[in-house]
Amino acid sequence: MRAMTVAAGLIALPAIAAADPLPSWNSTETKDAIIAFVDAVTDPASEDYVPEADRIAVFDNDGTLWAEQPLYFQGLFAFDVLREKAAEDPSILTSDPLRAANEGDLEGVLAGGMDGLVEILDVSHGNITPEDFKARAAEWLATATHPQTGRPFGEMTYQPMLELLSYLRDEEFTTYIVSGGGIDFIRAFSEDAYGIPPWQVVGTEGNTSYALDAGGTPTITKDGGVSFVDDKAGKPVGIMRHIGRRPIFAAGNSDGDFEMLDWTTAGEGPRFGLIVHHTDSGREFAYDRDSHIGQLVRGLDEGPGKGWTIVDMAADWKTVWAE
Amino acid sequence: MRAMTVAAGLIALPAIAAADPLPSWNSTETKDAIIAFVDAVTDPASEDYVPEADRIAVFDNDGTLWAEQPLYFQGLFAFDVLREKAAEDPSILTSDPLRAANEGDLEGVLAGGMDGLVEILDVSHGNITPEDFKARAAEWLATATHPQTGRPFGEMTYQPMLELLSYLRDEEFTTYIVSGGGIDFIRAFSEDAYGIPPWQVVGTEGNTSYALDAGGTPTITKDGGVSFVDDKAGKPVGIMRHIGRRPIFAAGNSDGDFEMLDWTTAGEGPRFGLIVHHTDSGREFAYDRDSHIGQLVRGLDEGPGKGWTIVDMAADWKTVWAE
Ligand SMILES: [Ca+2]
Ligand SMILES: [Ca+2]
Numbered sequence: 001m002r003a004m005t006v007a008a009g010l011i012a013l014p015a016i017a018a019a020d021p022l023p024s025w026n027s028t029e030t031k032d033a034i035i036a037f038v039d040a041v042t043d044p045a046s047e048d049y050v051p052e053a054d055r056i057a058v059f060d061n062d063g064t065l066w067a068e069q070p071l072y073f074q075g076l077f078a079f080d081v082l083r084e085k086a087a088e089d090p091s092i093l094t095s096d097p098l099r100a101a102n103e104g105d106l107e108g109v110l111a112g113g114m115d116g117l118v119e120i121l122d123v124s125h126g127n128i129t130p131e132d133f134k135a136r137a138a139e140w141l142a143t144a145t146h147p148q149t150g151r152p153f154g155e156m157t158y159q160p161m162l163e164l165l166s167y168l169r170d171e172e173f174t175t176y177i178v179s180g181g182g183i184d185f186i187r188a189f190s191e192d193a194y195g196i197p198p199w200q201v202v203g204t205e206g207n208t209s210y211a212l213d214a215g216g217t218p219t220i221t222k223d224g225g226v227s228f229v230d231d232k233a234g235k236p237v238g239i240m241r242h243i244g245r246r247p248i249f250a251a252g253n254s255d256g257d258f259e260m261l262d263w264t265t266a267g268e269g270p271r272f273g274l275i276v277h278h279t280d281s282g283r284e285f286a287y288d289r290d291s292h293i294g295q296l297v298r299g300l301d302e303g304p305g306k307g308w309t310i311v312d313m314a315a316d317w318k319t320v321w322a323e
Numbered sequence: 324m325r326a327m328t329v330a331a332g333l334i335a336l337p338a339i340a341a342a343d344p345l346p347s348w349n350s351t352e353t354k355d356a357i358i359a360f361v362d363a364v365t366d367p368a369s370e371d372y373v374p375e376a377d378r379i380a381v382f383d384n385d386g387t388l389w390a391e392q393p394l395y396f397q398g399l400f401a402f403d404v405l406r407e408k409a410a411e412d413p414s415i416l417t418s419d420p421l422r423a424a425n426e427g428d429l430e431g432v433l434a435g436g437m438d439g440l441v442e443i444l445d446v447s448h449g450n451i452t453p454e455d456f457k458a459r460a461a462e463w464l465a466t467a468t469h470p471q472t473g474r475p476f477g478e479m480t481y482q483p484m485l486e487l488l489s490y491l492r493d494e495e496f497t498t499y500i501v502s503g504g505g506i507d508f509i510r511a512f513s514e515d516a517y518g519i520p521p522w523q524v525v526g527t528e529g530n531t532s533y534a535l536d537a538g539g540t541p542t543i544t545k546d547g548g549v550s551f552v553d554d555k556a557g558k559p560v561g562i563m564r565h566i567g568r569r570p571i572f573a574a575g576n577s578d579g580d581f582e583m584l585d586w587t588t589a590g591e592g593p594r595f596g597l598i599v600h601h602t603d604s605g606r607e608f609a610y611d612r613d614s615h616i617g618q619l620v621r622g623l624d625e626g627p628g629k630g631w632t633i634v635d636m637a638a639d640w641k642t643v644w645a646e
Binding site: 183209241242 | 521524543563568
C-alpha cells in the first residue's frame with residue numbers, strides 16, 4: 001500500500017519535494033487529485049488557470065469540517081440551552097418534542113418531525129441578540145464535551161480539512177462555509193476553528209428583527225423560526241445570494257450537498273467536487289447510505305461519474321482530529 | 324497633529340505631502356472629519372485604533388454613490404425591459420401599473436403602490452438566470468443615457484464617493500454596498516464602477532430557485548417577487564445576515580438609511596455616520612424633505628445630534644460626476 005502510493009505520487013507529481021501542503025493526508029490518489037487541481041488553476045501558464053477572484057471554494061460544515069455524530073452538535077447545544085431554560089421555568093415545556101429534548105430523548109425529538117425541531121430551535125435560539133447568542137454558543141463549544149471522544153465539541157474538527165482550507169487560502173482561494181446549520185451558530189467558532197470570518201459563512205437563517213430597546217438603543221434580535229434553509233437546493237441559492245458567483249471547488253459529505261456539488265462542477269472550466277466518505281469506525285464513525293445523519297446515497301452512486309473525488313477517510317487521512 | 328505631519332512632509336518628503344486621498348473634496352470641515360476619523364482608527368498608537376478585520380464600511384447606493392433622480396435607475400431599467408417584452412407580446416400588460424410603466428407614465432405607476440411596483444419587477448426581472456440578468460443590466464447601464472446629463476446611467480456615479488471608497492480600502496477597510504436596490508442589479512456594475520465585488524453587495528432580494536433544466540443542467544432562476552427588503556430596519560438586518568459584524572462607518576442619503584446609521588454609530592468605540600445632502604441643483608439635483616425619491620427628514624433633524632457628518636454637496640464637493 002505504502003509502496004504503491006509513493007510510486008503513484010512520484011509519477012503524478014515529480015516536483016513535490018519541498019513543503020507538503022497537506023501533511024495529514026496520506027499519499028493517495030485523492031491527495032494527488034487535489035494538488036493537481038490547485039496546481040493547474042494557479043499556474044498562469046496552464047490553460048486551466050483561474051484568476052484569484054474566481055477561486056471560490058465552498059465547504060459544508062457538519063461531517064465535512066467537523067464531526068456530526070451522534071447528532072448535529074447544534075442540536076446537542078439546543079438541548080442543553082433548553083434544559084437550562086426549563087430548569088428556571090418548566091412552563092416553557094409546552095409540547096412533546098420540547099419535553100423530549102429536555103430529557104435528552106433523541107427518538108422522542110425526531111418523532112416530532114421538522115415542526116418539533118423548529119419548536120426546539122425557537123425556544124433555545126430565540127429572543128436573544130446575535131452577539132449574546134454567539135458568546136453563549138462559543139462558551140458551550142469550548143466547555144461541553146463529546147460523549148465518545150471526550151473532546152470539547154469545538155475541537156471535533158478534522159486536521160486534514162483544516163490543512164485543505166489553509167492550503168487553498170495560501171493559493172489565493174477564498175474559502176466559504178455553506179452549511180445547513182445555523183449561520184450564527186457557525187459564526188460563533190468559524191474564525192477561531194477554521195480561519196473563516198463571519199462574512200464568509202452561509203447557513204440556515206432565522207427570523208431577525210431590528211428595533212430600539214426600552215432605553216432607545218438600536219438592537220438586533222433573533223426571533224426564532226426559520227426564514228431560509230441552506231440545505232439541498234437551498235445551498236446553490238444561498239451561495240448565489242451571499243457570494244454571487246459560482247464556486248470552482250465544493251466539498252461536502254452527504255446528499256444535502258448534492259446540488260451544491262452538481263452546480264459547482266457543472267460550470268465551465270476546471271472544477272473540483274469532493275465528498276468526505278465516513279469509512280473510519282475506529283478513529284471516527286462509519287456511516288453513509290442508511291444513516292439518519294449525513295445520509296450519503298446519490299453522492300456515492302453518481303459522484304464518481306461526475307468526476308467528483310470521494311475521500312475514503314480511513315485510507316486517505318493520516319490523522320483525523322485537529323492537532 | 325495632522326498639520327504638523329503635513330508640514331514635516333513638505334520639507335522632507337514633498338511627494339508624500341502632495342498625495343491627497345480625496346482630491347475631489349473641497350478643504351472643508353467635512354473632509355477634515357473624514358480624514359481625522361480614518362487617521363485615528365488606523366494609527367496603532369491611537370486609543371481609537373481599530374483592527375483591520377473590524378474596519379467595515381457600508382454605503383447606500385442610490386443617491387449616495389450615484390444619482391437617483393428623476394427615479395431610481397433600476398426602475399427606469401425595469402420600464403425599458405418591460406417595454407421591450409411588451410413589444411413582442413402585448414398580452415403581458417395585464418394591469419394598470421404594467422400599462423403605465425409601458426407608457427413611461429411614472430404617476431400611473433406610483434398610483435399602483437407597492438403591489439404595482441412588485442408586479443413590474445416580476446415581469447421585467449423574473450424568469451431569467453442571475454447571470455443573464457446581470458449581462459442585460461450591464462448592457463443597459465452602458466448604453467441607456469440619463470435624460471438630463473446625457474451620460475450613460477453607469478457613469479452617473481459621484482467622483483468624491485469613488486475617492487472615498489478607494490481611500491478607505493487603501494486604509495484596509497472593507498467596503499460594502501447596502502442598498503434598497505436589487506442585489507443582482509447592483510452586482511451588474513458594482514465591481515466595474517466601485518471596485519466592490521459581488522460578495523460585498525447587500526441588497527433587496529427576489530425569490531430564487533434551483534432546478535435541473537430540460538437538458539439536466541443545474542440552473543438557478545430569478546422567479547420574481549421580493550423575499551427580503553433591504554431598506555430602513557431591513558438594512559441592519561441585512562448587514563447582520565451578510566456581514567455578521569457591526570460596521571464602524573456608514574454612509575447614506577435618505578431616511579431609508581436612518582436605522583443603518585443609527586445602529587452603526589451606536590456601537591462602542593469610534594464610529595462615523597455620513598449623510599450625502601443633495602444641495603446642488605446646478606451640478607446635480609437639490610432635494611430632501613419633500614422629495615418622493617430619497618426623502619431626508621430625520622437625518623437632517625436628528626443626525627447632527629448623533630454626531631453624523633452631513634455632506635453639503637454644493638459646498639463640499641469640488642466635482643460631482645465620475646471622471
Ligand atoms: Ca454535512
Ligand atoms: Ca439612497
